[in-house]
Structures are given as structure tokens and as C-alpha cells.
Amino acid sequence: MKIYDFVGAPNPKKLRVYLAEKGLTIPCEQVNIVTGENRAPEFLKRNPLGGLPVLELDDGSCLAESLAIIEYLEDLNPTPPMIGTSPTERARVREVERIAELGVLFRVAAIFQNTHPFMANRLKQSPDTAENARNQLAGVVKALDARVGGKPLVAGERPSIADCTLFAAFEFAEFAQVTIDPACKNLARWYASAVGCSARSRVRMRPHERFNMSQTFANEYGQRRSLEATQRRACTYRRCGSGVLLPRCRCRSSTACSRTASANLNSADRSGVPHHIS
Numbered sequence: 001m002k003i004y005d006f007v008g009a010p011n012p013k014k015l016r017v018y019l020a021e022k023g024l025t026i027p028c029e030q031v032n033i034v035t036g037e038n039r040a041p042e043f044l045k046r047n048p049l050g051g052l053p054v055l056e057l058d059d060g061s062c063l064a065e066s067l068a069i070i071e072y073l074e075d076l077n078p079t080p081p082m083i084g085t086s087p088t089e090r091a092r093v094r095e096v097e098r099i100a101e102l103g104v105l106f107r108v109a110a111i112f113q114n115t116h117p118f119m120a121n122r123l124k125q126s127p128d129t130a131e132n133a134r135n136q137l138a139g140v141v142k143a144l145d146a147r148v149g150g151k152p153l154v155a156g157e158r159p160s161i162a163d164c165t166l167f168a169a170f171e172f173a174e175f176a177q178v179t180i181d182p183a184c185k186n187l188a189r190w191y192a193s194a195v196g197c198s199a200r201s202r203v204r205m206r207p208h209e210r211f212n213m214s215q216t217f218a219n220e221y222g223q224r225r226s227l228e229a230t231q232r233r234a235c236t237y238r239r240c241g242s243g244v245l246l247p248r249c250r251c252r253s254s255t256a257c258s259r260t261a262s263a264n265l266n267s268a269d270r271s272g273v274p275h276h277i278s
């Protein structure tokens with residue numbers, strides 16, 4: 001199997017967080033959506049819609065849609081379970097995952113698409129659409145915050161695909177400079193823990209993986225060498241303690257993780273680049 005990936009984009013990120021949490025390694029090839037590699041005829045044969053990620057199966061056929069890919073991999077690798085085990089658990093995980101994608105990630109994407117200069121010549125931007133999305137996002141985040149409460153994870157007792165999607169959505173919001181209401185303290189705490197643990201496990205975006213739209217992706221994706229280095233890296237991540245997201249990071253490394261998380265958030269606030277990630 002092989003994954004067609006783009007490190008800066010949220011749907012591929014959701015899949016990479018999932019792989020890291022599961023401890024799965026699948027070779028990755030980067031397809032640069034900024035320079036339009038995903039719209040080249042060769043790639044459109046794999047996914048006529050041009051979206052990433054795409055999973056190429058061993059028979060050469062391709063599977064698109066991040067959630068379909070994750071569910072396929074989950075069926076092949078049921079342990080540790082990340083979509084729940086009982087009907088109720090599975091329904092709850094999916095419920096929150098859908099809220100994370102449709103309620104949070106899609107709204108962040110709508111704000112980004114309708115406000116960011118990088119998107120200006122790609123579509124007709126609408127300030128009204130952005131404002132609607134901001135208002136809807138605020139409502140969803142508030143409801144999600146209440147739902148998460150004091151729990152370490154967003155759905156159930158163990159890391160799930162809902163955590164993966166929400167993490168990708170929040171990281172995208174950070175990049176797109178879309179503020180998640182800091183009054184939502186439960187989600188802030190959850191994200192700080194996930195950021196700390198994912199940084200240590202290298203799921204967190206590294207500096208060269210961050211978009212820099214003003215320089216048209218720093219002359220094609222932070223220069224060719226960075227891209228090549230990323231391509232060589234494949235989807236292999238060191239795991240943080242015994243897991244990527246909470247609560248397994250409460251094991252020996254919990255204090256370090258939360259300390260790292262706040263340092264990371266502070267430094268990310270200042271520079272957009274977490275200083276402790278090499």
C-alpha cells in the first residue's frame with residue numbers, strides 16, 4: 001500500500017495522526033497541492049476529484065476520502081480500536097468525528113478559502129460566507145467544549161478517529177489564523193495535550209511543513225530539498241510514551257507532555273513555529 005499525501009493539508013493530516021496513533025507505517029508520496037500536482041493527469045487517474053489523501057492498494061486500485069481510508073485500515077487493523085467496539089461506542093465516536101469534520105474543519109476551511117490572500121485567485125471570495133462560517137464555528141466549538149467537559153478525549157475512553165479529525169481541524173485553524181474561542185477551556189486543554197504529545201511523536205507539523213503562502217510556499221514547498229526529505233520520511237512517527245494522543249500520554253510522560261504543550265502553544269503563538277521541534 002502507499003499513501004498520496006500532502007503534509008500541510010488537514011485531511012491528509014487526519015490520516016497521518018490516525019496512522020501514528022495506531023503505530024502503522026505505510027509509505028507516503030507527497031503530492032504538492034500548492035503547485036497543482038494533484039491536478040496533473042497522472043494524479044487524476046488515481047483520484048479524479050484531485051483530493052488528498054489517496055490510498056493506493058496493492059492491486060494498484062486507489063481509495064479516496066480520508067474517512068473511508070481510515071475505516072478500511074481500521075478493518076484491517078482492529079487493534080487498538082479507534083472507532084469504538086460496541087454499537088453505542090461506535091456511534092458516539094462517529095457522531096463526534098462528524099461534528100469535528102463538518103462542524104469545525106469545514107468551517108475553518110470556509111473561512112480560510114474566503115479570507116486568505118492565497119485563495120484570492122483560486123475562487124471568488126465572499127466575506128459573508130466567511131462571517132457565516134465564523135458564527136457557525138463559534139456555536140459548534142462551544143457545544144463541543146461543553147460535551148468534552150473534563151474528559152481527556154473527545155469521544156470515549158480511548159483515542160479515537162474523532163480526536164484525529166479534531167486535531168487536524170485545530171492545527172489547520174492555527175495555520176489559517178482562525179481563532180478557536182479561548183473561553184472553550186476544555187478544548188484548549190485537550191488540544192494542548194494533543195499538541196504536546198503529537199509534537200514529541202513528530203505528527204505535529206514541523207517548521208518546513210507549514211504553509212508560507214506569502215512566498216508561494218517558499219518557492220515550491222520550502223525548496224525542493226525539504227520536499228525530498230519529507231518524501232523519504234514516509235509515514236513513520238516515533239510514538240510518545242505509549243500513544244500519540246491522550247490519555248496514554250498520562251503514562252510516565254504526562255507532566256513533560258503538558259509542559260511541552262504550553263511551551264509549544266506559547267512559542268507557536270509568537271512565531272507560528274514550535275521551537276522544540278527539529
Ligand SMILES: N[C@@H](CCC(=O)N[C@@H](CS)C(=O)NCC(=O)O)C(=O)O
Nearest residue numbers: 009010011033050051052053065066
Ligand atoms: N473529503 C475529502 C476531501 C479531500 C480534499 O479536498 N483534500 C484537500 C486537502 S485537505 C485537497 O486535496 N485539496 C486540493 C484540491 O482539491 O485541489 C477527504 O476527506 O479526503
